[in-house]
Amino acid sequence: MENNVIxxxxxxxxxxxxxxxxxxxxxxGEPMLEWVLTACENAQLxxxxxxxxxxxxxxxxxxxxxxxxxxxxxxxxxxxxGTGHAVMQAKDFLEAHKDGNTLILCGDAPFIDAETISGxxxxxxxxxxxxxxxxxxxxxxxxxxxxxxxxxxxxxxxxHKDCNPYQLAITEINSGCYWxxxxxxxxxxxxxxxENAQGEYYxxxxxxxxxxKGKLADAYISRNPNVxxxxxxxxxxxxxxxxxxQEIIGKFLDDGIEFTCTDGVSIGNNVTIGAGTVIHPxxxxxxxxxxxxxxxxxxxxxxxxxxxxxxxxxxxxQAYESVIEDNVKIxxxxxxxxxxxxxRGAKIGDFVxxxxxxxxxGTAVAHLxxxxxxxxxxxxxxxxxxxxxNYDGDKKFRTVIGDNAFIGCNTxxxxxxxxxxxxxxxxxxxxxxDVPDNALAIERxxxxxxxxxxxxxxxxxxxxxxxxxx
Ligand code: UD1
Ligand code: CA
Numbered sequence: 001m002e003n004n005v006i007x008x009x010x011x012x013x014x015x016x017x018x019x020x021x022x023x024x025x026x027x028x029g030e031p032m033l034e035w036v037l038t039a040c041e042n043a044q045l046x047x048x049x050x051x052x053x054x055x056x057x058x059x060x061x062x063x064x065x066x067x068x069x070x071x072x073x074x075x076x077x078x079x080x081x082g083t084g085h086a087v088m089q090a091k092d093f094l095e096a097h098k099d100g101n102t103l104i105l106c107g108d109a110p111f112i113d114a115e116t117i118s119g120x121x122x123x124x125x126x127x128x129x130x131x132x133x134x135x136x137x138x139x140x141x142x143x144x145x146x147x148x149x150x151x152x153x154x155x156x157x158x159x160h161k162d163c164n165p166y167q168l169a170i171t172e173i174n175s176g177c178y179w180x181x182x183x184x185x186x187x188x189x190x191x192x193x194x195e196n197a198q199g200e201y202y203x204x205x206x207x208x209x210x211x212x213k214g215k216l217a218d219a220y221i222s223r224n225p226n227v228x229x230x231x232x233x234x235x236x237x238x239x240x241x242x243x244x245x246q247e248i249i250g251k252f253l254d255d256g257i258e259f260t261c262t263d264g265v266s267i268g269n270n271v272t273i274g275a276g277t278v279i280h281p282x283x284x285x286x287x288x289x290x291x292x293x294x295x296x297x298x299x300x301x302x303x304x305x306x307x308x309x310x311x312x313x314x315x316x317x318q319a320y321e322s323v324i325e326d327n328v329k330i331x332x333x334x335x336x337x338x339x340x341x342x343x344r345g346a347k348i349g350d351f352v353x354x355x356x357x358x359x360x361x362g363t364a365v366a367h368l369x370x371x372x373x374x375x376x377x378x379x380x381x382x383x384x385x386x387x388x389x390n391y392d393g394d395k396k397f398r399t400v401i402g403d404n405a406f407i408g409c410n411t412x413x414x415x416x417x418x419x420x421x422x423x424x425x426x427x428x429x430x431x432x433x434d435v436p437d438n439a440l441a442i443e444r445x446x447x448x449x450x451x452x453x454x455x456x457x458x459x460x461x462x463x464x465x466x467x468x469x470x
Contacts, residue, residue: 009107010053023107035110042114082200130215144173383409
C-alpha cells in the first residue's frame with residue numbers, strides 16, 4: 001500500500017505584500033514550503049504533489065532547484081475556489097495512487113512534524129478510518145475550523161465563519177492536515193458544494209459526506225502545540241520566526257549547549273552543535289552547518305553550510321561553504337569565502353579574507369591578509385599585510401606555499417607562483433618567480449640613502465627666497 005502527499009500551496013498571501021507565493025515566504029531563512037517538504041521526507045513519504053496557484057512558476061522553479069529525496073510533482077489550480085477545489089486539481093495524482101492513503105497538508109503551516117504525520121497515520125490505519133484529522137487544542141481558536149467530537153470519533157468540522165455560538169466555544173481546531181484513504185476521498189471529493197459563508201469548496205465537507213456513506217472519521221490530537229500555526233501577514237511571519245528560533249534554541253539547551261544571551265541568535269533547522277559549545281549574542285548558523293564540541297562562537301558569527309570541528313574558537317567570523325578543523329582559532333573580523341579549508345590548529349587573525357584555499361595545520365595568518373586560490377602547507381607563518389595576487393583581470397591563478405615557509409610582511413605573491421618548503425620572502429617583496437625550498441627571495445627596489453639631502457634642499461630654498469627680496 002502506497003502513501004502519498006498533497007501540499008496546498010495556491011495562496012497569494014496578499015497581506016505579505018510580496019510577488020512570491022505565500023508558501024515561499026521564509027521562516028528562519030527557509031521557505032515555509034521547505035519546512036513542510038522536510039517534514040514529509042522525515043516521515044519517509046516520497047510521493048508528493050504540490051498544488052500551485054498564485055505565481056505558480058516560482059513554485060516550479062523552487063521544486064526544480066531543490067535537492068529532493070522525494071519525487072515531487074506540481075499541478076496548477078487556475079482559480080482559488082477553496083481547499084476542496086485545490087485538491088480536485090490533483091485528481092490524476094490521486095487516481096495514480098488510489099490503493100493507498102493520502103496526506104493533505106497546508107504549505108503555509110511550517111511546523112508540521114514527522115512524529116505527528118506518522119502518529120496520525122497509525123491511528124488512521126488502526127481504526128480503519130476513511131479520514132483522520134490532525135487537531136490541536138489552542139487558547140484562541142479564532143479563524144480555525146472547529147472539531148465536532150462524537151463518542152467514537154468526529155462528525156465534522158465547522159469553519160469559524162459558519163459556527164454557531166456553541167461551536168465558537170470549541171477549542172479543538174483543525175490543523176489543516178489530514179490522512180484520507182485515497183479511494184474514499186476520490187469517491188466524495190467531487191460531490192462537495194460551495195454552499196457556505198465563504199462560497200468556497202471546503203475540503204472539510206468531505207468528512208460529513210464520508211460519514212453519511214457509513215465510513216469512519218476520527219481526529220488525532222498532535223503533541224506539537226505549533227502544528228496548526230500559519231502566517232497571513234508579516235507580523236504573523238515574524239511570530240513564526242520567533243517561535244522557531246526559541247524552539248530550536250530550547251532543543252540545543254537540552255543538548256548541553258550554552259547560550260550566554262540569545263539576542264540576535266538564529267539557528268537553522270538543519271544545524272547540529274556538539275555539547276559544551278558556547279554561543280554568544282548575534283550568532284547566526286544557517287544551512288547544513290555542523291559545529292563540534294566545546295567550541296566558542298563569539299559575537300556576531302555568521303556560519304553557513306560549513307563544518308566546524310571540536311574546540312574551535314571563532315569571534316566575529318563569517319564563513320560560507322567551508323571546513324574548519326579542530327583547535328582552530330579565527331577572528332575577529334575574518335571572512336572565509338566558499339571552499340576554504342582551515343586545518344587543525346591553524347590561527348587566523350584580524351581582518352583576514354580567505355577564499356578557495358587550504359591553510360595547513362598549525363599555520364598562522366595573523367593580520368590584514370588576503371589568501372585566494374592558494375594551497376598553503378603546515379606551520380607557515382604569514383607576516384602582516386600579505387596578498388596573494390590571484391587575478392589578472394581576466395583569469396585566476398593559484399599560489400602554492402610549502403610547509404614551514406615564512407612569508408614576510410607586506411609580500412605580494414603574483415600567481416601562478418610557488419614558495420618552497422622552509423623558504424622565506426623578504427618583507428615588502430612582490431614575488432613574481434617560484435622560490436625554491438629553503439631559499440630567501442627578495443624582490444624589491446634597491447635601497448638608496450642620500451646623506452645630507454635635507455640640508456641641501458633647505459639651503460637652496462633659503463637662497464631662492466633671499467634673491468626674490470632683493
Ligand atoms: C483551512 C481549513 C480550516 C483549518 C485551517 C488551518 C478548510 C475549509 N478549512 O482554513 O478548517 O482550521 O485551514 O489553517 O479547508 N489553498 C489553495 N487553494 C485554495 C484555497 C487554499 O491552494 O483555493 C491553500 C492555501 O494556500 C493554504 C491552504 O490551502 O496553504 C489553506 O488555505 P486557507 O485559505 O488558509 O484555509 P483556511 O480558510 O485557513
Ligand atoms: Ca489558513
